[in-house]
Amino acid sequence: MTYLSHWNPIRTLLHARPNLDVEAYLRGFEPRVVWAGHDGGALDIRLDLSEDEVAYHVKADIPGVDRNDIDLRVDGNTIHIAAEVKRGPAAKPGEKEIYSERFCGLASRTFSLPGRVDETKVTAHYENGVLTLTLPKKSEGQTRKIAID
Structure with missing residues (x-):
């Protein structure tokens, strides 16, 4: 007859080495971020919104x-922000690029506000990546009482 048992490798490791710092031991096993293909590494436009x-x-952070x-x-209460991130030459002459995580391409963000915006009075300022x-x-107009004839 076969018996099933629950095996915990950490418990086994701790019995063998009781003074082991488990977090330090496992630190090298965390998943690595791999920037690949379609969405990997895309610029994320982060926002703070107040009223x-x-x-x-x-x-909006757009570094x-x-x-x-x-x-x-x-457009009304919808705001659309798009930015094109460009990169110059990756390496100097005689150098070879080994790995790059910096994003280049088009990034965008669209969001809606709870009320309409007066498009003619919008101001925008860009400094230090913000x-x-x-x-x-x-103004939605004044509420007015209408007399009924």
């Missing part, structure tokens, strides 16, 4: 991008 009575405020390579579109937007809220 006050008159406007929405957006801070390594020239301000002329950023495309910003506002795009700062001020998106004034569009």
Whole structure:
């Protein structure tokens, strides 16, 4: 007859070496990030969004991008940010590139705000890899009582 037993390799290891620092021992076995193909290494545009009575405020991290390579579109309450990340020559003459994790290509982010934006008064500022937007809220008009005849 065959008996099944639960084997725990960590417990076996600790019985053999009771003073072993398990975390330090296993540190070399964590999965490595592999940048491959379609989505690997894509630039992730991260946002901070806040609002006050008159406007929405957006801070978007877009590092390594020239301000002329950023495309910003506002349509009602939908905001679209796109940026093209370009890389120069990877290696100097006589050097060979072994490995590169830096992204190059097109990155974009689209999100909706809870209210409409006045597109004519939007301001945008880009400095040190941070795009700062001020998106004034569009007044929905005053509520008015209508007399019924």
